[in-house]
Amino acid sequence: MTNSGISEFPPNDVHLKPFWLMRLLERTMTTGGYLTPKLYIPRNLWLQGHAKLASIDAKISSCDVVLNCLLKLSKTSVDDMDVLMKVLEGIEPIIEGLQNSLARKLSYVESTNGKGRQSTSSLMNWGSKLSRGLDKMGINNATIRSEEANEYVDVLLKVFQNVDVVEKYIRHFGSMKAPYHANHSRIVTRLFKFADYFGNVLCRFVVKDLGILADKYVKKGSHWITE
Structure with a gap:
């Protein structure tokens, strides 16, 4: 733990920063923790009901x-680069599809402006069907x-706890x-590209929702004090 209150300083590599942020977010969800040197987020903040969050089902x-992509990737050895390349080629259009679907619902998420290639793998087929399903979900707050709220936090924690495989591979191939x-x-x-998705899409909507939940948490605390 650093003197600033956060557990580690951000890395200089822009592609590694999303993983640093996700570790901080994970800590706030499990035990409570600092998101910035002066901003402490209690765990209970994440578990509030009756908050207005946009497109929670799509998220x-x-x-x-x-998560399914991460689990697939984690079963692939860095030593077998041909197989790893094939797995990443299957994941890429899935992630692009998710980003484009979420961009149609969340104004602060940018689309990729690209068309994902089709794949015959079961992972691609399953991901494509679910990605199309996201388009049918509501966009209103x-x-x-x-x-x-519990389901949202649970699935985010599963992603955060398995995302280190991407960071590990980036560090491995970068060295x-x-x-x-x-x-x-x-x-x-x-x-x-996978790292960019975490930074520009997933972390973005999580931090956006955190702001909404924090505002509700503070208002609830202020109401209790003034009663």
């Missing part, structure tokens, strides 16, 4: 898809129940010395 479903494997640059590019 939960997208996290389920991402809805007051969530306590059960939905490799020449001569590189033929797939090296393509693997790194796809890992960076």
Whole structure:
């Protein structure tokens, strides 16, 4: 623990910063923790019901898809770069599809402006179906129940607890010395795209929701004090 209250300083590498942020967010959800040197987030803040969060069902479903991708990736060895490349090629269009679906619902998420390639893998088929299903879910801010808040936090924690595989691979391939494997640059590019999804989409909507929950938490505390 640093003197600032946060558990670690942010990395200089922009592609590693989302993983640093997710570790901080995970701590706030499990035990409570500092998100900035002066901002402490108690665990109970995340578990409030009756808060208005946009497209909560789509966010939960997208996290389920991402988790499945992470579990698939975690079963792939860094030493088998041909297989790893194939897995990443299957994941890439899934992530693009999720981002584009969420961009249609959340104004602060940008679309990729790209079309994901089709794949015959079961992971791709399952992800594509669920991605299309996200488009049918509501886009209005809805007051969530306590059960939905718990489900949201649970799936986020599962993602946060499994996302280190992407960070590990980025560090591994970033430290490799020449001569590189033929797939090296393509693997790194796809890992960076995965990292960008976490930074520009997942972390963005989580932090946005955190702001809404924090506002409700403070108002509830102020109301209790003035009674």
